[in-house]
Amino acid sequence: MRQQELGGWKAAHECHLGARKGNLVVRTTGGDPYLIASEVPSVSGSLTLEWRQRTKTRGSAEVFWGDARGxxxxxxxxxxxxxxxxxxxxxxxxxxxxxxxxxLRLDPCQGQGELALSWLRLKDATGKLVREWRFTNLKDAEPAGVLPPAEKWAYLDNGKLRIGVKVSSGAALGWLSLSKSERNLLNHWDHGRLVQQSYYGDDDGSIWGNKPWRWNPVQGGDYKGTAAKVLALKIGKTELYAKTMGRNWAGCTDLPEAIFEQWITLKGELAQVKYRLTYSGTHSHASRHHEIPAIFLEPDLDTLVVGGNEAARSKPGWPNEGRKLPEHWAAYVDKDEFGVGAKVPIADELTCYRFGDGKPEHGSCSYFAPLTKFAITPGMVFTYELYLTCGTLSQIRQRLTP
Incomplete structure (x- = not known):
């Protein structure tokens, strides 16, 4: 398929180009958008690319280049x-x-949205300008594609805890704080960064991050930015129920054979969450580990504490690391020992990592997921409970320890 070209750049992947008021407008449609320069000057040695941009889309930019090495x-x-x-x-x-x-390639952001570029300049090691791209002569033209829908939330607050589901991301949990606090401890960067159900099956030919992936129904939505469909939502004073059709994370399709249910009840300083997967598919998947659930937190909660082995505190790295869960709970806390604790009684181990440079605006996060292993087979119904709280480490320990 011919790539759209405008202003000396080609819309190479998950984006469309337009022009508005002398700026190049990039409308991004997925999590990995990028542009490729139509032509580059034949220059050697260290170079600097400078550019002026404006966007509300979160993420970080990345510049790729080709040279004598490849x-x-x-x-x-x-x-x-x-x-x-x-x-x-x-x-x-x-x-x-x-x-x-x-x-030369520019990956301007990491998600769906819109971005404006005023100019780009390529300079050599002495600071001499060797190529400039300006867009003041472009006629206004709206890019193709559609902007993602605005975020939609639903909250519960019992005077002690505030918890929220991101309705625009499959009604998965995306907010946890003290009552009436504006400090959200959960990370909801994209449809994958939430507290959500996530299961794994057999290889299905899907690709994510340039690597083969597998059948992976999730509650929030897929990596390209399409949300899972909310089938039912009921909100009471201290209780919330949501029913969601699973979305294949890398395959980017609806999965009507994987239906998720979620019951949230606030009980004092605890949020009790009951999760259920109902599988009506005909394929029997091999036994695999599943995230019960995936839990993404803000990056300032950087220290992992495991109940029953609290002396072995750690700051996990990247990629995944494993831990045992002798008391079935773990917590991430900040420098003041304030954070989020989660307990899943049926989980005896977890996987964890920390991603990024620690800055939330760059997409950094802390993550852990209690694990269990089973095969997803026709007609199965799988139910489990999560207990979630926030506070000081001593408060978390008291609430989650039998």
Missing amino acids: GFAAERSVLVGYTPGETWQELKATLPVQGALTA
Whole structure:
């Protein structure tokens, strides 16, 4: 398929181009949008790419290049952080090019939304301008595609805890705080970053992050930004019920054979959550580990504490690490020992990691998931309970320890 080209750049993946008031407008449709320069100057040595952008879409930018060693690859890329919002920002990436520059690619953000580029400049090691892209001569034209729907939430608050489900992400949990507090401890960066049901089956030919993935029904939505469908939502004073059709994380399709239910009840300082998967498919999947549930937290909660082994505190790295759960609970806390604790009585182990540079605006997060292992087979119904709380570590321990 022919790539759209405008202003010297091609919409190569998960984006559309337009123009508005002298700016190049990039409408992104998935989690990995990128543009490729139509032509690049034949220059050698260290280069600097500078550009001016504005976007509300969260994430970080990344610049890839090709040179004498080869084309676009992780070892020929540079991450650049930015702060999403209404203001223009000038960003810069230093490219240690070896031999002549052969290609240039800009990944401007990491999600669905819209971004404006005012200009881009490529300079050599002396600061001399070798190529500039400006868009003042472009005629206004709206990019194709549609903007993602606005976030929609539903909350419970019993005077001690405030908990919220992100209705626009399959009604999965996306908010946990003290009552009436504006400090949300949960990470809801995208449809994958929530507290949500997530199960795994056999290989289905899907690809995520350039790697083969598998059948993976999740509650929030897929990695390209399409939310799971909420089939029912009932909200009481201290109780909430949601029914959601599973969405295949990497396959990006609805999964009517995987129906999720979620009951949330606030009881003092505890949120009791009952989860249920009802599988009506005809395929029998092999036995695998499942996240019960996946729990994503803000990155300032950086220290993992495991109940029953609290002396062995740690700051997990990337990628996944494993831990045993002797008391079936764990918590992430901040420097003041305030954080989030979660207990799943049927889980004896967990997987965990911390991602990013610690800055929430760059997509950083802390993660853990209690695990269990079973096969998803026709007609099965799987139910479990999660107990969730926030407070100091001593308060978490008291509430989650038998």
